[in-house]
Amino acid sequence: xxxxxxxxxxxxxLFNTIRATFAGxxxxxxxxxxxxxAFAAVHAWFVDHPWMIAAWTALAAGVVIGFGAGRLVRxxxxxxxxxxxxxxxxxxxxxxxxxxxxxxxxxxxxxxVTTLIVRPSLLVVSVPGYLAGVxxxxxxxxxxxxxxxxxxxRPGWTxxxxxxxxxxxxxxxxxxxxxxxxxxxxxxxxxxAVVGIATVLLALPLTSVDDAIVHFxxxxxxxxxxxxxxxxxxxxxxxxxxxxxxxxxxxPVAAGIAAAACVVMLLLLTLRILAYRLHTKRFADFLxxxxxxxxxxxxxxxxxxxxxxxxxxxxxxxxxxxxKTWLLV
Numbered sequence: 001x002x003x004x005x006x007x008x009x010x011x012x013x014l015f016n017t018i019r020a021t022f023a024g025x026x027x028x029x030x031x032x033x034x035x036x037x038a039f040a041a042v043h044a045w046f047v048d049h050p051w052m053i054a055a056w057t058a059l060a061a062g063v064v065i066g067f068g069a070g071r072l073v074r075x076x077x078x079x080x081x082x083x084x085x086x087x088x089x090x091x092x093x094x095x096x097x098x099x100x101x102x103x104x105x106x107x108x109x110x111x112x113v114t115t116l117i118v119r120p121s122l123l124v125v126s127v128p129g130y131l132a133g134v135x136x137x138x139x140x141x142x143x144x145x146x147x148x149x150x151x152x153x154r155p156g157w158t159x160x161x162x163x164x165x166x167x168x169x170x171x172x173x174x175x176x177x178x179x180x181x182x183x184x185x186x187x188x189x190x191x192x193a194v195v196g197i198a199t200v201l202l203a204l205p206l207t208s209v210d211d212a213i214v215h216f217x218x219x220x221x222x223x224x225x226x227x228x229x230x231x232x233x234x235x236x237x238x239x240x241x242x243x244x245x246x247x248x249x250x251x252p253v254a255a256g257i258a259a260a261a262c263v264v265m266l267l268l269l270t271l272r273i274l275a276y277r278l279h280t281k282r283f284a285d286f287l288x289x290x291x292x293x294x295x296x297x298x299x300x301x302x303x304x305x306x307x308x309x310x311x312x313x314x315x316x317x318x319x320x321x322x323x324k325t326w327l328l329v
Contacts, residue, residue, distance in 0.1 A: 006080060006089050007102045017283075030316055034294060037309065039117055041297030046119040058122040059129040062111065066133020069107045072282075073100050074137065104134060164208075164230065169237025172202045176258075177245045184250065195246060195254045199261040206234040207269040211284065214276040224318055227273050235265055267310065268292060274317035 022028045046054045077099065080090035089095050108130055115126045176198055186194065209231055217227050239262035247255035271291055275284035291313055299306050 006086055006095065006099045009086065010076065010103075030312055034309070034313075037298060037302070037305070038294045039114075041294070041301040042114075043118050044301045045297065046122065051121065054119060055122060055125045058115065058119075059125045062126040062129020063133040063136070065107070065111060066130035066135075067137045068133070069104065069130075070134040070137025073103050075282075164232075164234050166233045166237040168206060168234040169239075170241055172206060172234070173238050173241035173245060176202050176242050177249060180246065180249055180254075191250065192254065192257055195250065195257045196261055199242065199258045200265070203235055203238055203262055203265040206238055207265050207272065209269065209272040209276060211276045211281040214273055218277045218321070224274060224277065224321055227277070228270060231273060232266065232269055235262065235269060238262060239266070267295075270314065271317070274314065274321055277321040278317065 022031050046057070049057075077090055077096055081087055084090060090099075108127060111126055111130050112123060115123045179198055180195065184191070213230070214227055217230070239259065242262065243255045243259040246258045268288070271288045272284070275287050278284070279287065295306065295310060295313075298309055
């Protein structure tokens with residue numbers, strides 16, 4: 001009974017969150033379209049590749065999903081144990097095990113259904129991968145940073161704040177151009193690959209977003225555009241400096257690749273900001289990961305639909321985000 005109370009409470013919270021997120025019929029239509037497109041893109045990718053490649057991919061995906069689910073369930077149990085209404089239930093060892101078993105049963109069922117839709121023969125690797133990920137999450141769950149260090153060292157916050165400045169974009173673009181100078185001796189294909197990979201690696205830190213700042217600016221009355229300007233100076237400057245620099249050093253093709261990579265990073269930054277206006281950091285990061293993966297799959301399998309799907313995502317998040325402005329919670 002105790003395990004049932006914990007599970008039913010979180011299940012009710014989850015259902016209410018989903019119901020609030022997709023309150024209108026148009027929200028549900030867009031969500032259904034995105035879900036069908038995601039399944040179609042994933043199915044097309046797995047079917048088009050040899051079984052061995054698909055199996056390794058499914059195994060890796062199962063491990064990642066299992067690890068994430070394991071950490072999420074343990075985090076939720078920790079909340080119940082310290083701040084929840086059913087703390088006595090969450091502190092009971094047998095109840096904790098039943099709670100974890102119930103949620104991982106849901107996770108395994110969803111993964112199995114997805115695998116059967118995508119490619120049924122991969123079920124023999126995706127399910128063991130999920131279980132392995134759960135075991136890894138359990139073994140690493142006790143690894144924590146010492147409180148003395150965690151309370152004094154905040155390099156991540158400092159770097160994140162600095163990455164929003166224009167000087168950070170200039171510095172990253174300068175590093176990129178310096179790295180590309182000796183790469184001119186490579187072949188054309190290798191050189192273009194280096195340009196794309198280096199641009200993404202240097203631009204990715206510039207897309208960091210502080211969820212607390214986004215939430216504060218939202219409830220203080222700032223719209224998405226103002227929040228984006230605050231966080232996007234670094235990546236915008238990086239684009240302005242790196243694309244012309246690549247044109248001068250390597251030609252227009254390299255400049256186009258660098259500009260395209262920067263646009264992708266700008267889209268990632270926009271998705272993070274819009275998601276943080278709506279949800280907590282954990283759920284927003286999960287949502288952005290799902291949306292980014294969906295866009296990558298659509299870009300690979302159905303590139304014609306990519307602009308429409310991207311605009312639909314941004315419009316939906318922006319429309320719902322407007323209701324959070326000036327909303328003090």
